[in-house]
Amino acid sequence: MSPVADPRALRNSVCIVGVDESDEIGSLPGKSQLTLHLEAITNAVRDAGLTITDVDGIFTAGQHSPALLGEALGITPRYVDGTTVGGCSFIIEVGHAVAALHHGLCDVAVISHGESGRSGVGVSPRRDTSLSGQFEAPFGFGGAPTLFGMVTTRHMHVYGTTLEQWAQVAVSTRKWAMLNPKALRREPITVADVLNSRPVVYPFNVLNICLVTDAGGAVVLTRADRAKDCAKKPVYVRGMGESTEHVMLTQMKDLTFSEATRIAGEKAFRMAGVAPTDFDHIMLYDAFTSGPPIMLESLGIAKRGDGVHFFADGRSTPGGTQPINTNGGGLSYTHSGMYGIFPIIEATRQLRGECDQRQVPNVKLSLVNGMGGMLSAAGTLVLSNER
Amino acid sequence: MELDRPLPNPITPEARPFWDGLREGKLLLPRCQSCGHVFFYPRVLCPRCHARDITWTQASGTGTLHAFEIAYQVFNKAWRVKPPYVLAMVELAEGPRLMSNLVNVEPDPRIIKCEMPVRVVFCKLTDEITLPLFEPAR
Numbered sequence: 273m274s275p276v277a278d279p280r281a282l283r284n285s286v287c288i289v290g291v292d293e294s295d296e297i298g299s300l301p302g303k304s305q306l307t308l309h310l311e312a313i314t315n316a317v318r319d320a321g322l323t324i325t326d327v328d329g330i331f332t333a334g335q336h337s338p339a340l341l342g343e344a345l346g347i348t349p350r351y352v353d354g355t356t357v358g359g360c361s362f363i364i365e366v367g368h369a370v371a372a373l374h375h376g377l378c379d380v381a382v383i384s385h386g387e388s389g390r391s392g393v394g395v396s397p398r399r400d401t402s403l404s405g406q407f408e409a410p411f412g413f414g415g416a417p418t419l420f421g422m423v424t425t426r427h428m429h430v431y432g433t434t435l436e437q438w439a440q441v442a443v444s445t446r447k448w449a450m451l452n453p454k455a456l457r458r459e460p461i462t463v464a465d466v467l468n469s470r471p472v473v474y475p476f477n478v479l480n481i482c483l484v485t486d487a488g489g490a491v492v493l494t495r496a497d498r499a500k501d502c503a504k505k506p507v508y509v510r511g512m513g514e515s516t517e518h519v520m521l522t523q524m525k526d527l528t529f530s531e532a533t534r535i536a537g538e539k540a541f542r543m544a545g546v547a548p549t550d551f552d553h554i555m556l557y558d559a560f561t562s563g564p565p566i567m568l569e570s571l572g573i574a575k576r577g578d579g580v581h582f583f584a585d586g587r588s589t590p591g592g593t594q595p596i597n598t599n600g601g602g603l604s605y606t607h608s609g610m611y612g613i614f615p616i617i618e619a620t621r622q623l624r625g626e627c628d629q630r631q632v633p634n635v636k637l638s639l640v641n642g643m644g645g646m647l648s649a650a651g652t653l654v655l656s657n658e659r
Numbered sequence: 660m661e662l663d664r665p666l667p668n669p670i671t672p673e674a675r676p677f678w679d680g681l682r683e684g685k686l687l688l689p690r691c692q693s694c695g696h697v698f699f700y701p702r703v704l705c706p707r708c709h710a711r712d713i714t715w716t717q718a719s720g721t722g723t724l725h726a727f728e729i730a731y732q733v734f735n736k737a738w739r740v741k742p743p744y745v746l747a748m749v750e751l752a753e754g755p756r757l758m759s760n761l762v763n764v765e766p767d768p769r770i771i772k773c774e775m776p777v778r779v780v781f782c783k784l785t786d787e788i789t790l791p792l793f794e795p796a797r
């Protein structure tokens with residue numbers, strides 16, 4: 273490969289300079305999806321010490337196009353990206369923004385998420401795709417829990433993983449949520465609480481499944497040379513990777529291992545020049561308790577079948593040696609539907625040292641990994657507060 | 660008669676022979692004439708060798724339960740089957756996997772196991788639509 277085409281040339285060339293949620297997150301029947309976008313964008317741009325008129329690149333995913341956001345903001349961007357491959361789209365778009373900014377296609381990029389996932393205000397009605405309407409709906413499938421459980425029972429069959437071990441993921445994540453004032457669910461829970469919570473679809477009880485909320489979030493990026501003039505300490509995008517494997521879950525080669533995640537991770541680690549075990553802080557997309565362990569295995573951080581041990585032995589919890597999902601995750605902090613913007617926001621805050629009670633000491637290298645659909649797509653970021 | 664579940668919708672032209680076969684009590688699968696790969700869901704090219712030469716082959720109707728879930732609530736507005744019911748991913752003897760329901764079994768995770776042998780049961784919904792459901796093979 274010629275040096276010109278090596279993605280390592282992009283390492284640390286672009287920084288995250290602004291992050292924030294919408295004014296409120298949770299149950300917001302008085303706010304439309306578009307309002308959640310606009311609140312998040314204005315808050316994140318202010319966090320960066322910039323103004324909306326500085327923004328010339330708009331990135332988003334979901335129902336609203338970048339064109340609508342540009343119109344609503346009253347700006348005419350010179351770069352847009354609406355990649356929509358599920359909840360990790362925003363993580364993937366950080367990589368796209370790095371490339372666009374590096375090559376001067378835009379100067380200030382904003383990646384925006386707004387979703388009225390709980391209240392459904394200003395939302396278009398959902399339609400089945402022809403494939404799920406034809407081959408899944410007639411059997412009673414509908415929504416993520418009826419699909420991700422397949423991945424989970426298969427993992428239990430192949431590796432002997434237990435319901436108690438999945439429950440440990442919920443317990444660990446809740447311990448972090450208890451330290452985050454913005455988290456929706458902050459009361460302590462035990463493994464027994466998870467096992468005794470309302471059965472939804474075996475192997476999931478309600479405490480194995482993410483929240484359903486209304487929320488917005490946004491991330492602002494610019495080139496490293498310009499980042500020095502922004503309000504906060506820059507967070508460098510050191511590595512990035514993306515991939516997709518399937519959409520229909522029957523097409524996934526191995527239900528217990530995400531090939532898209534493996535590819536995204538390897539690309540990001542290679543670009544960053546780091547090993548999968550080098551991270552001080554890890555954010556993993558947790559729509560279900562079985563997601564993070566399978567991601568650790570697919571990324572090469574845990575051996576296959578061993579991901580659950582990170583949560584069971586205390587490593588992932590506050591004070592542990594491998595903190596994971598320090599905002600309280602989709603399980604306890606917020607999950608509007610496409611959760612992927614929020615792990616980027618939390619990783620940035622941790623690398624800036626803004627996390628008060630839940631601050632992980634001496635964080636230098638943070639991993640963000642998200643899935644789209646049922647481990648269908650993946651995006652990985654390596655973020656650092658040092659060059 | 661009121662249906663207890665949503666009909667497949669929309670039926671795509673490339674999948675029409677699949678649904679026509681079911682009406683006659685046959686489980687048909689797309690097969691690549693070029694490399695012999697049998698796959699599902701139906702599409703106009705072979706996902707292995709990318710040839711556009713696809714025919715149909717009759718499946719044995721046997722397979723294994725690759726993964727499963729037991730639904731304790733309804734996830735679809737048109738669904739009338741009383742929970743609990745079993746959501747199944749079946750791996751057919753010919754190789755491809757498809758989504759279905761496991762029927763004629765207690766919806767109990769102590770009884771239902773991944774890799775248990777299953778066989779097709781044809782479930783007529785309307786004059787047009789018959790669904791392939793599965794039951795334990797022994």
Ligand SMILES: [Zn+2]
Pocket residue numbers: 691692693694695696705706707708709710
């Ligand atoms: Zn072929």
